[in-house]
Amino acid sequence: MTTDRPSIVVIGVGNDYRSDDGVGIVIARRLRAQLPAEINIIEASGEGVSLLDAWQGATSVILLDAACFGRRAGTVYRFDASTEPIPSAFLNYSTHGFSLAEAVELSRVLHELPPHLIVYGIEGGTFEAGVELSPAVEGAVASVIAQVIRDVYSASLSESIP
Amino acid sequence: MKSRAIKVDYLARVEGEGGLLIRMKGHQVSEVKVKIFEPPRFFEAFLRGRKFTEAPDITARICGICPVAYQMSSCHAMEDALGVKIPAPIRALRRLLYCGEWIESHALHVYLLHAPDFLGYEDAIRMATDHPTEVRRGLRLKKAGNAIVNLLGGREIHPINVRVGGFYKIPPKSEFLALAEELKWARDAALETVRWVATIPIPEFERDYEFVSLRHPDEYPFNEGRIVSNKGLDIAICDYEQHFAEEHVAHSNALHSTLKERGAYFVGPLARYSLNFDRLTPTAQEAARSAGLGSVCRNPFQGIIVRSVESLYACEEALRLIEQFEMPDKPYVEAEARLSTGFGCTEAPRGALYHRYRLDERGLIVDAKIVPPTSQNLKTIEADLLQLVPANMGMQKDRLQWRCEAAVRNYDPCISCATHFLKLHIEQE
Numbered sequence: 250m251t252t253d254r255p256s257i258v259v260i261g262v263g264n265d266y267r268s269d270d271g272v273g274i275v276i277a278r279r280l281r282a283q284l285p286a287e288i289n290i291i292e293a294s295g296e297g298v299s300l301l302d303a304w305q306g307a308t309s310v311i312l313l314d315a316a317c318f319g320r321r322a323g324t325v326y327r328f329d330a331s332t333e334p335i336p337s338a339f340l341n342y343s344t345h346g347f348s349l350a351e352a353v354e355l356s357r358v359l360h361e362l363p364p365h366l367i368v369y370g371i372e373g374g375t376f377e378a379g380v381e382l383s384p385a386v387e388g389a390v391a392s393v394i395a396q397v398i399r400d401v402y403s404a405s406l407s408e409s410i411p
Numbered sequence: 412m413k414s415r416a417i418k419v420d421y422l423a424r425v426e427g428e429g430g431l432l433i434r435m436k437g438h439q440v441s442e443v444k445v446k447i448f449e450p451p452r453f454f455e456a457f458l459r460g461r462k463f464t465e466a467p468d469i470t471a472r473i474c475g476i477c478p479v480a481y482q483m484s485s486c487h488a489m490e491d492a493l494g495v496k497i498p499a500p501i502r503a504l505r506r507l508l509y510c511g512e513w514i515e516s517h518a519l520h521v522y523l524l525h526a527p528d529f530l531g532y533e534d535a536i537r538m539a540t541d542h543p544t545e546v547r548r549g550l551r552l553k554k555a556g557n558a559i560v561n562l563l564g565g566r567e568i569h570p571i572n573v574r575v576g577g578f579y580k581i582p583p584k585s586e587f588l589a590l591a592e593e594l595k596w597a598r599d600a601a602l603e604t605v606r607w608v609a610t611i612p613i614p615e616f617e618r619d620y621e622f623v624s625l626r627h628p629d630e631y632p633f634n635e636g637r638i639v640s641n642k643g644l645d646i647a648i649c650d651y652e653q654h655f656a657e658e659h660v661a662h663s664n665a666l667h668s669t670l671k672e673r674g675a676y677f678v679g680p681l682a683r684y685s686l687n688f689d690r691l692t693p694t695a696q697e698a699a700r701s702a703g704l705g706s707v708c709r710n711p712f713q714g715i716i717v718r719s720v721e722s723l724y725a726c727e728e729a730l731r732l733i734e735q736f737e738m739p740d741k742p743y744v745e746a747e748a749r750l751s752t753g754f755g756c757t758e759a760p761r762g763a764l765y766h767r768y769r770l771d772e773r774g775l776i777v778d779a780k781i782v783p784p785t786s787q788n789l790k791t792i793e794a795d796l797l798q799l800v801p802a803n804m805g806m807q808k809d810r811l812q813w814r815c816e817a818a819v820r821n822y823d824p825c826i827s828c829a830t831h832f833l834k835l836h837i838e839q840e
Contacts, residue, residue: 294566294567294568296557296567296568298515298550298553298554298557299554299557299567301550302554351535351536354536355535355536355539355546355550358536358537358539358540358543359539359543359546359547360543
């Protein structure tokens, strides 16, 4: 990671062997073909300490994860975590699995949150074993990719990355 | 007589779904139930018919925080069944991997799950406002453990590099040496952790437990040894089922384990420490004494100190193993299928984890038995509460409830681990 200019990190979170749970990973992989090489794209399991590490030093971070809010599968949520706390429904039931939401909130308390942090949640339909996204979630992927690309370019402009 | 109840629908800061119910009549406790309603997971059943080589990867999925323990116990059981002898360099690397898991698991429990209990915070996020230095230290310590598991296991959650007979691939020595610098920091941080937890106000409470853990002739136990207790038990791993039984209780989807002769017993850091104090490094022993511990610790609330001492030991042991790293000739030893039964028991962060497998001549699993630490401790947790509640009857109800929840978290219970083996009982009126 370069230190002399602001950096943008896109982190896809999930388990791609559990169907829609892998949507963050799937989007991260597809973004690789569409974003400039200097954008750091990371695939993560969601383990909290590794996430803290992944975004350390970054100025703009975009997190992508599956969500389970009980809405229609494929519903997309977008939070600006740099200005508002992550909704508690995103918080894990157990903190043995110290996860995304806890990592973000702990980071906020420790004043280590990246200046810009956007979290996307994509409502999953099935979390069974499997490597395919359900049709409803697959249907939402293109719009999330388009929106993330817009986020990345607006972050680049504001941080004057070429 | 006045009746009251403490009811916690969902226990926080534990893995999996469990609740707690305590009923009191006057100053008597009439009922204590650690209710485990996490659904059963049937791992033992779906291991049947799978090849012996698959057990480490399948059982690792039982737990996200102690997958290494499942991999180690299953590998040792399979190697026992198939007569595989593990060369010293591979054995050393297994210890190193286990050090990584202990460090990450203990750091998580000490800093993020248990310290808030004693310092009066609802969770670690709130605690971090007032104790940022400590929380940062805990996170970095956990990361040092993650780094070992990541390097040798292939990734930090559900590592993929462990196989029966050894590892799929062993990274070059240079990559292990690269971990040493951070581990030296971690060793100092672990010592600092012991000093810090020694200053935390910890409730006084003691019981005359039967501690059970592995004991090895030379080492603080991870992978090998005899199963011993402070009340005379001293058996080979293969004799486990002659001495221990599992029973179903209606309020729990996890089985309860007992010693056939004496009932409830205690596994985990306190047991390991109390039975193996003399196997700790001098630094770890010294740190424990400075923190006010004797060579035996019977106060489960002091588990937070003992875990910190074990983290210090694990950092020192990891550094020693890296310094003495020797590349094995081959990353694994081949195992040939045969009709057999094998037994394995290793020390997961939460205590002894027992596996037994019966294999057919093709190496397919005929049946499997897995006894995780949490189900071995459930009876003891309930017995602690039976003593704790009457002794603190004068407390405000919310304070008493807080104390009871902390008492459960003394065991760092992993409910997800404990519910994978239930035989389904349907109760009909």
